[in-house]
Amino acid sequence: MLKEDGFSYCFDPQKCQSCGGKCCTGENGYIWIDEDEMSKLSRYLDLDIANFKSIFTYQVGVRFSLKEKEYNGGFACVFFNEKDLNCGIYEYRPKQCKTFPFWNYFKKNYNELEKECIGVKQL
Template identity: 55%
Template sequence: MLRENGFNYEFDPAKCDECGGRCCTGESGYIWINDDEIAVLADFLGISQNLLKERFLFKTKRGYSIKECEFQGGFACVFFDKVKKNCSVYEARPSQCKTFPFWEHFKNNLRELQAECIGVNLL
């Protein structure tokens, strides 16, 4: 079980195999990725940073976000493997993905988190 200071829940990453990628699918939203993470992901995919940006990212006023595609009546990250139901770039995923479910937003939105993540247990 993983725990982070300041959070009143813990996370069991073993549950990821059972959930079908609910943290990667659902409502549309931003999947932020910074310049360093862009370099890591481009290298992982074996493509240039410019090609990564062109094919898989979009620019906002705040920075870059990973594109989404339609999936089961909602959306999924373009790197979500729809067959395996997991992240196809797991080793190179951005910090937003790495830090889930320990986001400040969920400190005051535990019901939302519990609905999204079966690996969360309240302390």
Template identity: 45%
Template sequence: MSLIKKDGYDFAFNPKGCESCEGNCCIGESGNIWISRQEIEYLKNHLNISIEELTSKYIEKRGYRYSIKERKLAENNYACIFFDLEKRQCGIYEARPTQCRTFPFWEYFKTNKEEVIKECPAIKEL
């Protein structure tokens, strides 16, 4: 088992855990899926669509930042627009934004470890 560890976090991440997960990090309460302008450009190229099509279908501006849109599944239950519900996996994995790439090692989880343990079956306490 190859655990991923990061300084400052008292938990590790086992990538194999994603195989048995239902996509908990991509589904749940509504939130922000931040994406930078550079990542938007990369995603546009990855999907081979125009910036206009990408921003109208998949991106929304929130204040001075951009977020990937979500779709409502049920009351208080949303999924990233790029999450494939049938395959239970990310549809843009190679082009996913930094926020997704760095999960679960978010600053927030340094002091809210119980929350990420509850959400993610790949978390292992150290």
């Protein structure tokens, strides 16, 4: 079980194997990715950064978000692997994904998190 200071819940990453990728699918939303992350991921995908940005991201003000695709009546991250039901670029996923479910937003919205993640448990 993983714990983080300041959070009233813990998280069991083993549950990700049977979840089906709920944190990567569902309602649409931003999946923020920074320049350093885009640079590493574009190298991994063997694309130049301009191509990477135009194929996989869109700009919101000065920031970039990964695009989404239609999935199961809702949306999924463009890198969600629909066959394996997990992240297709796991080693290169952005910080936002790496830090899930320990987001400040969920400190006050645990009920929402509980619906989205079968791996969390209140302490």
